[in-house]
Amino acid sequence: MxxxxxxxxxxxxxxxxxxxTGIALGIFALVxxxxxxxxxxxxxxxxxSLTSESIxxxxxxxxxxxxxxxxxxxxxxxxxxxxxxYGLITTSFEEGHGxxxxxxxxxxxxxxxxxxxxxxxxxxxxxxxxxxKYLTVVGTSIAGEFDLQxxxxxxxxxxxxxxxxxxxxxxxxxxxVATIPLxxxxxxxxxxxxxxxxxxxxxxxxxxxxxxxxxxxxxxxTSTISPTELREQASQSLLIFSVITISSALLAxxxxxxxxxxxxxxxxxxxxxxxxxxxxxGAETKDILLxxxxxxxxxxxxxxxxxIGLGSALTYxxxxxxxxxxxxxxxxxxxxxxxxxLFATIIGMVSGLxxxxxxxxxxxxxxxxxx
Amino acid sequence: MDxxxxxxxxxxxxxxxxxxxxxxxLRGVSLSVKKGEMVAIMGPSGSGKSTLMALVGCxxxxxxxxxxxxxxxxxxxxxxRLPRIRREKLGFVFQHYNLLTALSAIGNVELAMxxxxxxxxxxxxxxxxxxxxxxxxxxLKHKPTELSGGEQQRVSIARAMANRPAIVLADEPxxxxxxxxxxxxxxxxxxxxxxxxxxxxxxxxxxxxDHCDRTIRIIDGGIAD
Numbered sequence: 001m002x003x004x005x006x007x008x009x010x011x012x013x014x015x016x017x018x019x020x021t022g023i024a025l026g027i028f029a030l031v032x033x034x035x036x037x038x039x040x041x042x043x044x045x046x047x048x049s050l051t052s053e054s055i056x057x058x059x060x061x062x063x064x065x066x067x068x069x070x071x072x073x074x075x076x077x078x079x080x081x082x083x084x085x086y087g088l089i090t091t092s093f094e095e096g097h098g099x100x101x102x103x104x105x106x107x108x109x110x111x112x113x114x115x116x117x118x119x120x121x122x123x124x125x126x127x128x129x130x131x132x133k134y135l136t137v138v139g140t141s142i143a144g145e146f147d148l149q150x151x152x153x154x155x156x157x158x159x160x161x162x163x164x165x166x167x168x169x170x171x172x173x174x175x176x177v178a179t180i181p182l183x184x185x186x187x188x189x190x191x192x193x194x195x196x197x198x199x200x201x202x203x204x205x206x207x208x209x210x211x212x213x214x215x216x217x218x219x220x221x222t223s224t225i226s227p228t229e230l231r232e233q234a235s236q237s238l239l240i241f242s243v244i245t246i247s248s249a250l251l252a253x254x255x256x257x258x259x260x261x262x263x264x265x266x267x268x269x270x271x272x273x274x275x276x277x278x279x280x281x282g283a284e285t286k287d288i289l290l291x292x293x294x295x296x297x298x299x300x301x302x303x304x305x306x307x308i309g310l311g312s313a314l315t316y317x318x319x320x321x322x323x324x325x326x327x328x329x330x331x332x333x334x335x336x337x338x339x340x341x342l343f344a345t346i347i348g349m350v351s352g353l354x355x356x357x358x359x360x361x362x363x364x365x366x367x368x369x370x371x
Numbered sequence: 372m373d374x375x376x377x378x379x380x381x382x383x384x385x386x387x388x389x390x391x392x393x394x395x396x397l398r399g400v401s402l403s404v405k406k407g408e409m410v411a412i413m414g415p416s417g418s419g420k421s422t423l424m425a426l427v428g429c430x431x432x433x434x435x436x437x438x439x440x441x442x443x444x445x446x447x448x449x450x451x452r453l454p455r456i457r458r459e460k461l462g463f464v465f466q467h468y469n470l471l472t473a474l475s476a477i478g479n480v481e482l483a484m485x486x487x488x489x490x491x492x493x494x495x496x497x498x499x500x501x502x503x504x505x506x507x508x509x510x511l512k513h514k515p516t517e518l519s520g521g522e523q524q525r526v527s528i529a530r531a532m533a534n535r536p537a538i539v540l541a542d543e544p545x546x547x548x549x550x551x552x553x554x555x556x557x558x559x560x561x562x563x564x565x566x567x568x569x570x571x572x573x574x575x576x577x578x579x580x581d582h583c584d585r586t587i588r589i590i591d592g593g594i595a596d
Contacts, residue, residue, distance in 0.1 A: 001485070011473055277469045280430060282458025282486045282534070285451070364457075365430040368469070 001287070005294035008267070016299060019263040023303025024310060026256030027344045030249035031311025031336065037245045039331035044234050046172035055212045056225045057085075057198035067221050068195040075219045076198055081206040082215070086112040087195035089185050093142075093156065093178060103142055103176045105156055107185025113137065116199070117167065120174050125150040125165030132181050137165035139175040145324060156180065157188050175328075198222075256303060257347035264296050264355035275359050276367025285360045292356035293349055300348020304341045311340075377537055377569050378404040378427065383436035384592075385422050396422040398592040399436065406537070407567045409560060411580035414589035420573045421542055423589065427571070428461055428540050429453045441537055458487050462531030466543035468523040470515040476502055476526045477511040483533040501529040505559060521552030528559055538569045545579055557582050 009016050057076055059067020068087060076085040086109050093103035108116045113128035117137070128137055136156065138148060143166045146154055153160045156178060167174060186192060200215060202208045212226035225233070268275075275288055315330035322329050385397040397419045404410050412420050425431040427438055429445050438445050440460050448456065470479045480498035489497070502511055505525040515523050524544060531539050541560070545553040557579060560570045564584075572579060580586045588595040 004482075004485075007473055273469070274471060277471065278482075278486075279454065280428070280457060280463045280469075281483045281530070282454045284454040284486065287486060363431060365425045368430070368465075 001290060001294070005291055005298060008271075008291065009295045009298050012267070015263055015266070019259050019299050020303045020306060022259035023253070023256035023300060023344055023348065024306035026249075026253030026347075027304050027307025027340050028310045028314075029252035030246075030343065031308055031332070031340050032315060032330070033245040033249040034336045034340065035311065035315045035330035035332050037242045038333045038336055039329055040241060041238055042331055043172055044238055046170055053227060054199040054201055055208055055215065055227065056230065057200055057215060057219070057222050058225070060221045060223050068198060069193045070195070071193075072219060072222065073195070073198055076200050076215055076222075079200075079211070079215050079218045081203055081211045083201045083203040084112075084115070085198055085200040086116065087198045088116065088182060089189070089191055089194070089196045091185075091189055091196075093176075103178070104173070105185065106177050106179045107182040107189075107191075108179050109182045113179065115201075117174065117179065120170055121168045123166045123168045125163070127165055128179060128181055132164070133184050134159060134161050134180075135164045136161040136178050136180045137167065138163055138178045139167050140169045141175040141323070141328065142178055154178070159188060200224075253343060253347055257351040260296055260299055260303075260348050260351035261354065263299070264292065264352045265358075267295070268292060268355040268359045272359070272362065272367050275362060276364050276369075279362075279364035279367065288360040289356045292359050293352045296348045296352025296356070297345055298348075300345045300351075301341075303348070304344025307344065308337055308340050375406050376403050377406040377408075377441055378402075378571075379437070379439040380423075380427065381437040381439070383423070383426060383438060384434045385419075385426060385431070386434045395592055397426070397433075400589070400592070400594055401436075402587055402594065404538075404569055404571065406569055407564055408585075409564045409570045409583045410572070411583040411586040412571065412573045412589060413575065413577075413580055413586055414595075418589045419592040420589050422592075424540050424542050424571070424573055427538075428463060429457050454486070458534055460537050462534065462536035462539045464524070464527050464531045464539065464541035464544045466546045468515070468520075468527045470523055470526055470530075472515050475512045475514055476507060476518065476522075476529075479515070479526055480529045480533050483530045487534055497533060498529070501532055502526065505529050506555075519552075521548045521555065524548055524552065524556060525559070528556065532563070536568070538571060539563060541570065541572045543573055543575070545574065545576055553579070 057068070057072070070087060073085050073087045076082060088109070089107040091105050093105050108128070110128035110132045111130045117127070122137070123140065125137070128135060136154065138154065142148070142154075143163070148154060148163050148166065150163055150166060152163050154163060155161070161178070161180060169175060186194070200211070202211050209226045209228050212224040212229070216222055216224050278288065312332055315332060319328055319330050380400055380402045383397055383400045384395070387394045387396055400419075400423060412423065414420050422431075426433045429438075433446055436446065440456065443456070445453070445456055471482065474482060477495065477498045480501055481494045484494040484497065499511060502508065505528065507522060507525055507529070510518060510522060515526070518526065524547075528544070531541075539560070545556055548556065553576070560572065561582065563570055572583065574580055
């Protein structure tokens with residue numbers, strides 16, 4: 001039966017080709033958007049697993065300095081149940097190039113360097129130490145982009161910094177971070193004594209959610225995000241992002257599916273007499289259904305393969321180009337390939353259902369009289 | 372000729388609706404055909420000959436009456452089981468051949484056996500042998516568009532014979548061929564008759580009817596006396 005299905009699908013090459021192209025474009029969109037979503041998912045998950053143990057303390061209004069100072073760090077440290085606390089500032093590596101996936105500069109107290117980056121390990125060199133000034137520990141993407149080794153110089157905000165350490169690859173935002181001493185960062189960016197965020201670490205056995213509330217209550221002018229809240233917020237953001245990206249891709253794929261339905265309806269109408277002949281020869285309803293659905297599924301599979309191929313090629317090319325800028329935007333995962341392939345096949349078959357039903361339900365004589 | 376009855380038709384009627392107007396294409400036709408008999412059905416256009424063939428061939432449901440093929444009342448058989456009867460008991464030859472243009476001659480004949488669980492090897496062997504017996508041994512791989520009308524009709528007959536049916540139903544099989552091809556087609560049907568297969572031919576051609584064992588005349592949906 002497969003040979004008949006393939007013969008039918010290839011009989012009208014241009015029309016079949018256009019239909020497959022329609023599906024391929026839909027699946028292409030699904031793969032590209034899905035790869036972007038997968039990358040953000042993974043980056044978020046890894047970033048979460050690396051930093052989710054701390055309570056984040058922000059100024060009550062806004063997160064860009066103003067409210068938080070080194071004095072607040074001392075206040076946070078005094079809250080019962082807090083084991084340790086440190087403040088840091090984060091800012092964009094290049095002005096106007098911040099945002100998701102962009103490089104960041106993180107000013108951290110040198111003595112807390114290892115704690116702030118925990119559990120990230122170094123590929124080479126050392127962490128920042130007290131007394132360091134224009135020294136930096138950089139993530140693997142930054143090291144790759146600027147071809148840095150320990151001892152090399154890198155310019156940050158018009159100042160030369162010497163690389164003293166390079167982090168191992170984490171798959172998280174740390175790969176795009178250059179850490180520098182907090183005081184140097186505050187001078188460099190005119191932050192004075194201000195901080196972007198304070199990280200508080202709970203003592204063992206202390207409920208982090210309750211401690212976060214206690215910090216908010218005890219330290220005036222602060223708001224907190226506990227690890228649990230952070231996970232919830234991140235999941236919600238990811239869900240919204242995934243829904244937006246995947247739905248736009250699904251829309252594209254559904255349009256591809258409609259083109260299959262159109263092609264199959266045309267094909268069924270053109271082949272009505274042929275179905276009549278087959279029925280006169282003893283073909284059963286299931287044979288006609290199989291033939292028509294098989295043809296739709298083949299177009300779906302072919303469109304899926306082309307779409308996945310095109311999507312993979314584009315995301316690979318974009319990732320290669322973006323990596324020169326220290327960014328990595330797309331991640332093709334096995335589950336994305338499986339979902340895209342299944343979706344292409346199912347959309348092909350579902351779109352073929354109505355035409356197949358029309359073909360199968362005709363009486364042989366009615367079909368033979370056609371055309 | 373065997374004396375046993377292969378086809379029995381009792382009070383067969385078919386009414387179509389043309390909008391809201393009923394059209395009685397067949398009115399209470401009764402007849403019986405014996406195994407190995409070659410019967411011609413004649414009558415003017417629109418008299419109901421093709422409708423009778425469609426009902427006997429299980430291609431359409433009768434409004435009333437019975438069609439009994441080889442002892443089975445096919446009018447009582449549920450729709451889903453009719454394809455099996457068409458496969459095992461009946462073979463069709465159409466006036467316009469109705470070959471699938473994308474398939475070769477052997478592909479068209481082989482296709483008829485696909486729905487009968489015949490192995491591919493056997494399907495191809497049988498199709499080749501049938502086509503060779505009908506003088507198309509050198510035309511096996513030709514597409515219908517590369518064959519003459521007579522050759523296409525012979526492929527169509529080979530296809531009808533592929534599942535070795537008890538009854539071959541031929542609707543105007545010589546309507547579009549020259550007299551030489553007509554003689555050849557009659558010869559093929561006579562050889563089927565000689566092998567004990569029943570052949571029912573709808574025709575306008577008295578010459579074809581003269582080669583049959585008997586002629587049934589249909590006028591206005593009923594059998595003429």
